[in-house]
Amino acid sequence: MLGSVLLITLCAFEGLATTTIMPSVVEDLDAESWFSVASGSSLAAQLTATVIAGALADWKGPRPVLLAGLGLFAAGLLASAWAPTILLFVIGRIVQGLGAGLLIVPLYVLVGSVVSAPHRPSFFAAFSLAWVLPSLVGPAIAGIVVARAGWRPVFWAVPILVAVATIPLISVLSRLGSRSGAVPPRLRSLSLMALVAGLGVLFLQLSGAVTGTVFAVLVLAGLVLTGWALPRLMPRGAFSMRRGVPSAILTRMLAMGVQAGVGAFLPLVLQRIHHWQPDAASLSVTLGTVSWAAGAFIQSRVSNDEVRLRLPVIGTSLIVGGMLPVLSLLSGSAPAWPALIGWMIMGAGVGLMHSTLSVLALGLMPAEKHGKVSSWLQVADSAGSSVELAIVSILMAAWAATGASGGLSYAPALVVALVIGATALASSRRIRPA
Numbered sequence: 496m497l498g499s500v501l502l503i504t505l506c507a508f509e510g511l512a513t514t515t516i517m518p519s520v521v522e523d524l525d526a527e528s529w530f531s532v533a534s535g536s537s538l539a540a541q542l543t544a545t546v547i548a549g550a551l552a553d554w555k556g557p558r559p560v561l562l563a564g565l566g567l568f569a570a571g572l573l574a575s576a577w578a579p580t581i582l583l584f585v586i587g588r589i590v591q592g593l594g595a596g597l598l599i600v601p602l603y604v605l606v607g608s609v610v611s612a613p614h615r616p617s618f619f620a621a622f623s624l625a626w627v628l629p630s631l632v633g634p635a636i637a638g639i640v641v642a643r644a645g646w647r648p649v650f651w652a653v654p655i656l657v658a659v660a661t662i663p664l665i666s667v668l669s670r671l672g673s674r675s676g677a678v679p680p681r682l683r684s685l686s687l688m689a690l691v692a693g694l695g696v697l698f699l700q701l702s703g704a705v706t707g708t709v710f711a712v713l714v715l716a717g718l719v720l721t722g723w724a725l726p727r728l729m730p731r732g733a734f735s736m737r738r739g740v741p742s743a744i745l746t747r748m749l750a751m752g753v754q755a756g757v758g759a760f761l762p763l764v765l766q767r768i769h770h771w772q773p774d775a776a777s778l779s780v781t782l783g784t785v786s787w788a789a790g791a792f793i794q795s796r797v798s799n800d801e802v803r804l805r806l807p808v809i810g811t812s813l814i815v816g817g818m819l820p821v822l823s824l825l826s827g828s829a830p831a832w833p834a835l836i837g838w839m840i841m842g843a844g845v846g847l848m849h850s851t852l853s854v855l856a857l858g859l860m861p862a863e864k865h866g867k868v869s870s871w872l873q874v875a876d877s878a879g880s881s882v883e884l885a886i887v888s889i890l891m892a893a894w895a896a897t898g899a900s901g902g903l904s905y906a907p908a909l910v911v912a913l914v915i916g917a918t919a920l921a922s923s924r925r926i927r928p929a
Contacts, residue, residue: 496618498667499602500625501660502565506595507629509572509653511784512637513537515777516646518763523646526581531891532700534759535884536585537571537592539700542877543693544596546728549604549870550682557601557608558671564601565661568594569654576650581704589697596877609667630784638774688724695720696881703888714889721882728874740868742925743856746807746848748875749919752883753814753912754845757821758783759884760908761838768827768902779838786839790846806851807923813844815916822909825902848923855926887911 552560571591578584606618698717732741762776817840820833890907
C-alpha cells in the first residue's frame, strides 16, 4: 500500500505541477506557440498507453507492465528536465505520458492479484486519497520552486522520488511471475486503434506550432487518424448522443476536455495578462482541484436515485455557468477574483458529474460488460483532455495570424471551452434512458 500510494501521489503531483509551471517552460525555451502541444502531448501518449495497459496486464501480468511504466515515466521526466529545446522537451513529455498510462492500470491489477478481498476496499480508498495532498500543496510547491530555482528541478526531482517509492514494491513484484502465450487478437486491435488515435491527436496538437503547408498536412492527417480511431474506442452512438451509456461517455469526455483546457490556460493568462508570479498563479490549480474534491464528496452523499440521475445535468450546468466569469480574464484591467470563483464553480460541477457518470454508466450495462464500460470511461478522460488541447492549438495558430494581441490572443482557448461545455450540457440531458 505504501509503494502504490506513493506512486499515485507522485503521478498526481507531476500532473498538477506541470500545469502550474508550463508558462515558465515555454517562456524559457522561447516557444510560446508550443504551449498546447507541450501541455497536451503527454495526454495524447497517455491515451494510447491507457487503452492497452489493461490488455497487456491480462496477457503478461502486472509486473512487466508496471516496470515498463516506471521506466518510461522516469525517463520522460528526466528528458524533459534537461531538454535544451522545446522539441526535445515534448518528446520527453510523450515518453512520460506513455509511462503514466502504463503505470496506474497495473497498480489496480496488482491489488487484485496480491491483496485479499476484505482488504481491497482500503487500498482503493487510499488510492483516492492519494490525490488529495498533491492537490493542496503540489501547485504551490511547484510555483515556489519555479520562482526560486526555475522549472527544471520540478521534473528531475520526481524520478528520484519514484525510485524511493518503488522500494516497498520490490518484494511484492519479485513474487509475481510473467505470463506467456500468443498475443491476444484483442490486444492487436486495441493497440492499432490506440496508436492511431494517439498519433492523430498528437498531429493536431503539433499543427499549432508550425505554419504553411506543414500546418495543413498535420491538421488533415490528425483529423483523418483521430476520426477513424476514436469512435472505435468509444461506445457506438456516442458522437450522435444516443440515449443512455453513449451519451454518458460523451458527456464525460467533453466535460474533462473543458476542465483540462481551462485549467491549462488559467495560469498562462494570469501570468501573461494579469502579471501574476508563478507561485501566485498556482492558486488557480489548487482552487480547481479542491472544488472538484468538494463536488465529488457531495455526490457521494446523494443516495436518491432520481436526484443522482440529475447530477450530470447539474454538474455540466455549473461548468457552463462558471465559464462566464472566467471569460473576464481576457481583459487585463478586470479583477481576477470573479474568474477564480467561476473556476471553483466549474470544479464543483466536474466533481458532481465525474464519479456519478462512472456509477450511472456501469448501472446501465450488464455486469459482463463492465470491463468494456471501464475502458470507455478511461478513454473519455484521456481523449477529452488531449483532443480539447489539440483543437485549441489549431485555432490559436489561426487566430494569431489575424494579429490579435493582449488578452484577446488567448480568446480561442476559453471560447472553445465554453462551446464544448455547452455541448456537454446538451449531451448530459440524453443520459436518462428513453
